[in-house]
Amino acid sequence: MDLLHDIQSHLAEVAADPAGKVLDGRLLEKFDGQVTESISETERDALICQLAELLPILQQDPTPATTLIQVIVRPASYTFSRVLEIRPPVDLQAGLKAPSPPINLLTLALLEKAAFSRSDAGIVAGKPDVVAALIELWLSISDTAVAQRAHEVLLGLLTADDDGQPPVTAAYNQSLMWRRVFRDKDIYGSIYRICSLSNAGQKGQLSKRDKTVAQARLLALLAKIDCESIRLSQIAEVENQFGVTDGGLLEFAALKMVEYEDDVLMHMTLVDFFAELLKPNHSFVQAVEIYDHDPCPSETLHFLMAKGLHSRTLSYYLDSTKQSSLDLTYLYTRAANYLATYASSYPSHFLHSPTIAEKTMFRLSEVLGTMSPGRWAQGLTPKHDLHVLASLPGLALLPRPAFTSPLFLLPAKPPNADALQTLATVFHGPRNQGLSDESVQSNGDSLQRATARALYFLYVDRNPTLWQEVVKAAEIVALKEAALAAIALMKAVITANWGPLLSDADEDQPELPTEAQLAEKCHSSQHLPPTGLLAILTPPAMEAVLPYLLRPAQTFSNLVGGGKGDVESAAYRVAAAKFDLLTSLKPRLQEVAQETGQLEDVVAVVNRRLALGVLGGNSEVGGNVGTLEL
Numbered sequence: 001m002d003l004l005h006d007i008q009s010h011l012a013e014v015a016a017d018p019a020g021k022v023l024d025g026r027l028l029e030k031f032d033g034q035v036t037e038s039i040s041e042t043e044r045d046a047l048i049c050q051l052a053e054l055l056p057i058l059q060q061d062p063t064p065a066t067t068l069i070q071v072i073v074r075p076a077s078y079t080f081s082r083v084l085e086i087r088p089p090v091d092l093q094a095g096l097k098a099p100s101p102p103i104n105l106l107t108l109a110l111l112e113k114a115a116f117s118r119s120d121a122g123i124v125a126g127k128p129d130v131v132a133a134l135i136e137l138w139l140s141i142s143d144t145a146v147a148q149r150a151h152e153v154l155l156g157l158l159t160a161d162d163d164g165q166p167p168v169t170a171a172y173n174q175s176l177m178w179r180r181v182f183r184d185k186d187i188y189g190s191i192y193r194i195c196s197l198s199n200a201g202q203k204g205q206l207s208k209r210d211k212t213v214a215q216a217r218l219l220a221l222l223a224k225i226d227c228e229s230i231r232l233s234q235i236a237e238v239e240n241q242f243g244v245t246d247g248g249l250l251e252f253a254a255l256k257m258v259e260y261e262d263d264v265l266m267h268m269t270l271v272d273f274f275a276e277l278l279k280p281n282h283s284f285v286q287a288v289e290i291y292d293h294d295p296c297p298s299e300t301l302h303f304l305m306a307k308g309l310h311s312r313t314l315s316y317y318l319d320s321t322k323q324s325s326l327d328l329t330y331l332y333t334r335a336a337n338y339l340a341t342y343a344s345s346y347p348s349h350f351l352h353s354p355t356i357a358e359k360t361m362f363r364l365s366e367v368l369g370t371m372s373p374g375r376w377a378q379g380l381t382p383k384h385d386l387h388v389l390a391s392l393p394g395l396a397l398l399p400r401p402a403f404t405s406p407l408f409l410l411p412a413k414p415p416n417a418d419a420l421q422t423l424a425t426v427f428h429g430p431r432n433q434g435l436s437d438e439s440v441q442s443n444g445d446s447l448q449r450a451t452a453r454a455l456y457f458l459y460v461d462r463n464p465t466l467w468q469e470v471v472k473a474a475e476i477v478a479l480k481e482a483a484l485a486a487i488a489l490m491k492a493v494i495t496a497n498w499g500p501l502l503s504d505a506d507e508d509q510p511e512l513p514t515e516a517q518l519a520e521k522c523h524s525s526q527h528l529p530p531t532g533l534l535a536i537l538t539p540p541a542m543e544a545v546l547p548y549l550l551r552p553a554q555t556f557s558n559l560v561g562g563g564k565g566d567v568e569s570a571a572y573r574v575a576a577a578k579f580d581l582l583t584s585l586k587p588r589l590q591e592v593a594q595e596t597g598q599l600e601d602v603v604a605v606v607n608r609r610l611a612l613g614v615l616g617g618n619s620e621v622g623g624n625v626g627t628l629e630l
Contacts, residue, residue: 004043007031007068011050018057025064036072048072049087055103066106073110080113080120096133101143108149115156124157125176132187139194139214140206147217154181155224182234182249189238191218191249195257196242215257216269222253223276226300255307264330271313271334274304275341301346313338317388318359336384340391347393347448357396364389364406377414386418390425394451397426398511399458407455412463415473420485424492427456427532431497447512449499453528454518456493456535461522467544474578477554480570487577490545494585496532533588537599546602549582550609552616572614579614582606 007027014021036044051069055062073083083090095107111134114120124130138150157177182188193199195215200208222230230250233239239248243256254274260267277300304310316323316335323331339360343350350357367385375381389397389406399405407426410419429452430445460466473479474486501515515527522528529535536545553575586606593599609616 003030003035004039004047008047008050011054011065015050015054015057018054019059022060023058023064028064028068031068031071037075044072044078045082045085052086052088052090061102062100063102066102069106070109073113076116078113080110080117080123083110083113084123092127093129093133096130096137101141101146104137104141104143104146105149108146108153112149112153112156115153115160118160121157121160122176125180128180128184128187131177131180131184132190135181135187135190136194139191139217140210142210142213151217151221155221158225178229182229185235185238188235188249189241192238192242192252195253197257197259198242212258212263212266215253215266218253218257219269219273222250223273226250226277231299231303250303251307254303254309264326267327268330268334271316271331271338274309274313275334275338277304278338278341278345280345298346301342301349310342314342314356318356318363320363333384336388340388343388343393343396344391351393351395360388360392361396361403361406365404365409368406368409371409373411373414376411376416376419379416379418381416381418383418386422390422394426394429394448394455395509395512397455398451398513400511405455405458408459408462412466412469413472415469415476415479415482415486417479417481417485420470420473420482420489423459424485424489427452427459427489427496428492429453429497429499446499447509449497450501451512452496453498453530453532454501454513456496456498456532457518457522457528460540464540467541471544471548474548474574475554477571477574480573483570483574484577487574487581490536490549491581491584493532493541494536494581494588496535498531500530533585533592549578549585550605552612553578553614575614575616579610579616582610586610 010024010027014023039047048069051065051072055065058065072078090107090110092107092111095103095110098104098107111124111130114124134150134154138147138154141147141150158181160177180187194206195211195218197208197211199205200211205211206214230248233244233246233248239245239252242252244252254270258266258270260270280298301310304313313335316327316331317339320328320332343360364385367382368389371382397405397407399408407423410423430448463469470486470489473482474490475483477483501513501518503514503516505514505517513521519526519528529538535541554571586603589599589603589606593603
């Protein structure tokens with residue numbers, strides 16, 4: 001291959017004069033991944049060896065050469081075993097310690113090859129100097145790109161070396177990479193020494209600023225590997241030196257490492273870390289019981305509660321009057337996100353925490369109750385409070401005696417995208433996402449489906465013009481986000497995951513109405529529709545939603561830069577969302593028509609409208625829209 005020959009000749013010239021001959025970056029860039037796949041393994045190995053011999057003597061920016069090596073080894077067929085066969089041998093430790101980001105990145109690319117095999121990860125674990133250098137590079141380097149790659153490589157090695165199950169106990173954890181990181185005194189201790197502020201600025205240690213960066217990096221990793229290896233004591237001698245007497249690395253990071261009272265930015269990072277820990281997507285989360293036999297759905301939540309971190313974090317949202325203005329400026333939104341994560345991940349636990357639930361309802365009512373129509377119209381919405389509301393279990397939002405649900409404070413008008421999206425989330429019901437709370441998985445899904453349905457009808461009873469206002473919002477194409485949110489609300493109800501209420505009152509949940517009570521509350525003489533589709537096909541939705549969906553989409557081809565067929569225009573995006581909703585409606589209508597022998601005429605009309613495509617003919621509008629590109 002001529003290109004391969006040209007590169008090898010050029011590299012030989014550079015090797016002969018490493019200080020004077022400049023690497024031809026453009027020539028090396030031509031050797032891309034496609035070319036790499038076409039060369040033989042012998043040619044690949046020869047080129048890598050030539051580059052490996054060049055790098056130690058190169059006296060210029062090595063980026064073109066290091067990038068070329070990464071391209072050559074990128075194919076999955078180039079395994080870590082092949083990396084170990086490179087001659088001269090790759091000094092992984094030296095590459096990680098080199099004061100050169102390009103060399104660091106190259107070394108990390110080679111080391112990452114071990115993350116695809118448990119046995120290869122074990123080989124890396126058998127090189128303590130390499131693991132120590134990887135830890136130091138990840139936590140200490142100022143180059144964020146290198147630090148992120150080091151994070152990914154370390155996480156990959158831990159994942160590859162894990163068998164898919166959390167280590168049952170620290171004592172019996174035989175996973176080689178885990179043991180190297182958490183049971184090697186020097187390596188385990190280096191994590192504490194690099195991140196602790198007690199030695200900031202001392203000889204050989206990072207400055208306080210750089211240590212806070214290292215702390216943030218440690219928190220980012222711990223959030224992804226929550227397991228007993230970080231919760232339980234590993235090497236007490238090391239942990240005691242840094243104030244940890246009853247726990248492991250997690251307790252150090254959460255309680256001892258960060259001076260949160262004097263560093264609001266790190267406090268923000270810490271709260272975000274707690275929220276990440278709560279998310280139910282950790283393969284290492286296990287169910288336990290808290291002391292005194294009170295149910296606690298995960299060890300993570302147990303830890304946060306037992307250490308006072310749960311209540312402290314929530315206080316920045318629930319007890320805002322007790323906080324300083326500076327803390328609220330930075331921590332209120334973070335605490336709101338933490339509360340939303342907690343309530344959505346552990347809804348049963350939230351409901352059985354009456355003080356937290358009551359304070360949450362009070363706070364939401366306080367915030368939403370002071371919102372004026374003008375603020376809603378201007379889009380000045382309390383987004384984080386709405387996020388909390390949308391994350392709450394539906395049972396918490398049902399009205400009670402002397403209590404009005406904060407959900408009912410959301411306006412049907414003026415059109416506001418955030419309010420409409422919140423209604424869509426609440427009315428749709430559970431989305432079958434994995435929850436950590438086992439009681440909710442077994443019993444709560446039907447309850448959430450029933451409460452979503454009840455909340456919809458209760459809201460509509462208080463806002464009988466809801467659907468007229470939603471359709472108006474959907475037709476104001478100039479307010480693109482509100483129009484799309486209005487269509488999303490229609491789709492949320494049409495595709496809602498609803499369930500029936502009980503026929504008899506539930507003594508354990510007195511706020512949950514029966515079917516008859518719901519009908520009475522909504523001033524209906526008969527049972528209310530059981531599904532979202534049927535709710536749309538009955539008043540007051542019927543007169544507004546279906547006619548809107550069957551009308552041709554609004555276009556603006558009579559305006560300069562108009563949107564017919566222009567996928568970037570607001571008009572086309574709204575039209576496409578409307579068409580997608582109609583597409584989702586069709587099979588549901590057909591199913592009802594087959595079951596009841598009715599609605600055939602409606603199905604036929606929907607089919608004819610779908611046959612016309614996204615725009616569905618011409619319904620040109622102009623004059624009242626000044627800008628389409630929003």
